[in-house]
Amino acid sequence: MKPLLPDKNGHYGVFGGQYMPETLMTPLRDLEAAYRRLRRDASFKREVEYYLRHYAGRPTPLYFCKQLSSVLGRGRIYLKREDLLHTGSHKINNALAQGLLARRMGKKRIVAETGAGQHGVATATVCALFGLECHVYMGTEDMERQALNVYRMKLLGARVVPVTSGSRTLKDAMSEAIRDWVTNVKTTYYLLGSVGGPHPYPEMVRDFQTVIGKEARQQVLKIEGRLPKYLVACVGGGSNSIGLFHPFYNDRSVRFLGVEAAGFGLKTGRHSATLVAGRVGVLHGAKSFLLQDKDGQVKIAHSVAAGLDYPGVGPEHAYYRQTGRAQYAAVTDREAIEAFGLLSKTEGIIPALESSHALAYLPKLAKHLKKNDIVIVCLSGRGDKDANTLSHESH
Numbered sequence: 473m474k475p476l477l478p479d480k481n482g483h484y485g486v487f488g489g490q491y492m493p494e495t496l497m498t499p500l501r502d503l504e505a506a507y508r509r510l511r512r513d514a515s516f517k518r519e520v521e522y523y524l525r526h527y528a529g530r531p532t533p534l535y536f537c538k539q540l541s542s543v544l545g546r547g548r549i550y551l552k553r554e555d556l557l558h559t560g561s562h563k564i565n566n567a568l569a570q571g572l573l574a575r576r577m578g579k580k581r582i583v584a585e586t587g588a589g590q591h592g593v594a595t596a597t598v599c600a601l602f603g604l605e606c607h608v609y610m611g612t613e614d615m616e617r618q619a620l621n622v623y624r625m626k627l628l629g630a631r632v633v634p635v636t637s638g639s640r641t642l643k644d645a646m647s648e649a650i651r652d653w654v655t656n657v658k659t660t661y662y663l664l665g666s667v668g669g670p671h672p673y674p675e676m677v678r679d680f681q682t683v684i685g686k687e688a689r690q691q692v693l694k695i696e697g698r699l700p701k702y703l704v705a706c707v708g709g710g711s712n713s714i715g716l717f718h719p720f721y722n723d724r725s726v727r728f729l730g731v732e733a734a735g736f737g738l739k740t741g742r743h744s745a746t747l748v749a750g751r752v753g754v755l756h757g758a759k760s761f762l763l764q765d766k767d768g769q770v771k772i773a774h775s776v777a778a779g780l781d782y783p784g785v786g787p788e789h790a791y792y793r794q795t796g797r798a799q800y801a802a803v804t805d806r807e808a809i810e811a812f813g814l815l816s817k818t819e820g821i822i823p824a825l826e827s828s829h830a831l832a833y834l835p836k837l838a839k840h841l842k843k844n845d846i847v848i849v850c851l852s853g854r855g856d857k858d859a860n861t862l863s864h865e866s867h
């Protein structure tokens with residue numbers, strides 16, 4: 473089997489790399505060395521597995537949606553239930569593993585960025601658990617939209633640092649977290665929440681999230697005795713989707729479908745559909761697709777789902793897009809909100825607005841399915857955090 477990317481400098485084809493200030497090159501190399509060593513270390517692996525199982529609640533179920541499949545008319549729809557994990561989303565998989573990595577590296581101070589607040593909550597949780605000092609950078613726009621998560625982080629003992637620059641969302645929070653890391657690099661570990669940023673983060677976070685796809689692959693083979701036709705997941709930075717897709721990379725019959733946020737509609741320019749409507753550029757240390765104007769200035773992203781509201785995307789997705797290994801589509805805020813209601817009513821599961829984007833593509837996908845085609849959707853998180861936002865919507 474073809475070895476999977478990246479190459480040793482963190483490139484996925486032309487994408488990825490390390491576009492970073494000189495002061496961070498040594499810390500990035502140290503991080504990579506520590507990760508390479510620990511990923512072969514049996515006691516580290518056991519430790520990660522222990523916390524995933526006994527603390528976070530893995531393995532998560534692969535659940536067959538009988539009603540939803542019947543409403544759609546074609547296909548056998550399964551949900552990979554990351555929404556059932558401790559803290560409510562897949563973010564805890566990565567936060568736990570990186571928290572353990574930081575501890576092994578002897579770092580006691582953690583910085584992180586957050587958009588929806590899910591990664592901030594997961595990081596604050598892990599810091600409380602392992603006795604680490606925690607600083608979470610968050611745009612003030614997101615702090616308003618996700619007030620409950622701000623409260624949760626504070627309750628967990630984290631300091632939430634408001635970011636008032638730029639669009640006051642995830643992109644700016646990430647820039648500030650990187651700035652903090654540059655300043656305090658000796659004592660500090662930067663716990664990045666998705667598969668973006670400079671090498672080795674995209675590879676490392678992917679590896680920590682592939683537990684989703686590894687479990688799903690075993691589960692579907694056990695339940696159905698065959699592989700799925702489609703894997704569907706929402707794409708913000710790209711971690712829950714890569715986590716599901718990657719372990720199926722060499723199963724050529726399995727198609728990958730990433731769903732981005734079309735916001736108010738692609739034509740309005742107010743969206744977060746980086747792979748569908750962006751161009752190649754560099755943001756936060758990696759070359760990938762990103763939303764930019766004709767002068768190359770990064771554009772403000774929009775989505776009703778705070779966790780998708782980011783103008784960049786992980787470089788491995790850029791490579792999947794370029795090579796055709798995955799297809800990418802986008803659905804609007806309105807379509808996502810409809811899917812949010814549909815899953816709640818048909819299956820009694822309230823999905824996160826982010827995950828609702830993946831669900832919203834199902835009616836379109838169903839047209840291309842045969843009756844018994846298997847589809848696995850990553851239900852990346854639960855929707856409790858969004859109930860407040862949606863109860864203010866007019867419909």
Ligand SMILES: *Cc1c(COP(=O)(O)O)cnc(C)c1O
Nearest residue numbers: 590708709710711712779826853
């Ligand atoms: C953060 C988040 C996402 C988007 O991030 P990815 O890195 O693309 O997975 C999706 N769903 C939920 C529930 C999230 O919290």
